[in-house]
Amino acid sequence: MDFLLIIINIIIFLLAAPLFEGVVRKITAKVQSRKGPPVIQPYYDIVKLLGKENVTAGNWAFGFAPVMALSSILAAIAFLPFAHRATALTEYADVITVIYLLTLGGVSVLLGALSSRNIYAAIGASREMVTMIMVEPVLAMTFILGAVRVKSLTLDQSMFHVSEQGYIISVVIMLFLYLAALQAFVGRQPFDLSEAETEIIEGPFIEYSGPNLAMFKLYIMLKQMFYVALFVGVFIPFSIGIYALDAVVHLLMISVIYLVIALVGSTNPRFRIDQAVKYYAVLIAGALLAVGMSVYGI
Numbered sequence: 001m002d003f004l005l006i007i008i009n010i011i012i013f014l015l016a017a018p019l020f021e022g023v024v025r026k027i028t029a030k031v032q033s034r035k036g037p038p039v040i041q042p043y044y045d046i047v048k049l050l051g052k053e054n055v056t057a058g059n060w061a062f063g064f065a066p067v068m069a070l071s072s073i074l075a076a077i078a079f080l081p082f083a084h085r086a087t088a089l090t091e092y093a094d095v096i097t098v099i100y101l102l103t104l105g106g107v108s109v110l111l112g113a114l115s116s117r118n119i120y121a122a123i124g125a126s127r128e129m130v131t132m133i134m135v136e137p138v139l140a141m142t143f144i145l146g147a148v149r150v151k152s153l154t155l156d157q158s159m160f161h162v163s164e165q166g167y168i169i170s171v172v173i174m175l176f177l178y179l180a181a182l183q184a185f186v187g188r189q190p191f192d193l194s195e196a197e198t199e200i201i202e203g204p205f206i207e208y209s210g211p212n213l214a215m216f217k218l219y220i221m222l223k224q225m226f227y228v229a230l231f232v233g234v235f236i237p238f239s240i241g242i243y244a245l246d247a248v249v250h251l252l253m254i255s256v257i258y259l260v261i262a263l264v265g266s267t268n269p270r271f272r273i274d275q276a277v278k279y280y281a282v283l284i285a286g287a288l289l290a291v292g293m294s295v296y297g298i
Helices: 002-031 041-050 060-079 095-115 119-150 155-159 161-165 169-185 210-235 243-267 273-295
Strands: none
Touching: 002 041, 002 060, 002 210, 002 243, 041 210, 060 095, 060 210, 095 119, 095 155, 095 210, 119 155, 119 161, 119 169, 119 210, 119 273, 155 161, 155 210, 161 210, 169 210, 169 243, 169 273, 210 243
16 A cells, blocks of 8 residues: 555646645636636646657756656655555655655756756756745744754654644744745745746746656646645644545645635736845745754753
């Protein structure tokens, strides 16, 4: 059953991530008094791109980047104990493994953008690098806080620390910090700096088309759902004990978080890069405080 959960995890994410993306687009359109695309439009987009021709930049890195990005997030999903149930691979991973895989996806975006030799892609890559440097530490601190509480770096124990030991002040602080960082994690307004369609025209992905762009689009959707599912798994550890029911409940919780993401993104203008950096700095300071408090059991 544990090996089957790996396949189930990946199937759930592959099917649900584009659907949640479509829901976000629809809600954004409604808030802005537009009809908007159908909810299943992301599926159409991916299928259409898979049928188009790839444009190459004449180097191996350009074609390798989307494959590496998609592979990294699928590997992270395979490790994730979704619906409070560990897979066969979860015990072989620790928090450092997941952080590495998520960072590898971001590095893949940078690699593809810089190898395209496009100025807009380079600007998008520089913004993506700033976001990685300033936001990923909040994710790392979330894992570290759990590791400090259970005195273990294993993924399942550090994720389930709330369900096993309950909430304390530092956990509540980290919960709000993760929520505050979530918009940046998923690259939605006001933190969609690296793509910024009206400024740098899709940024890192401007030179991509066809299956390569489809892989990057799917990577982004899966990464967004992964961060939301991670929040639900760590901070809302509700479990009935039956996997199918737990999966449905977790997907409903994830849909609520996506609703918040859509409303925040559709009602806030994009931050300037200097505003975003100041915001990220506050998040890092707060995360360090939460980890420090957890060391003393507060």
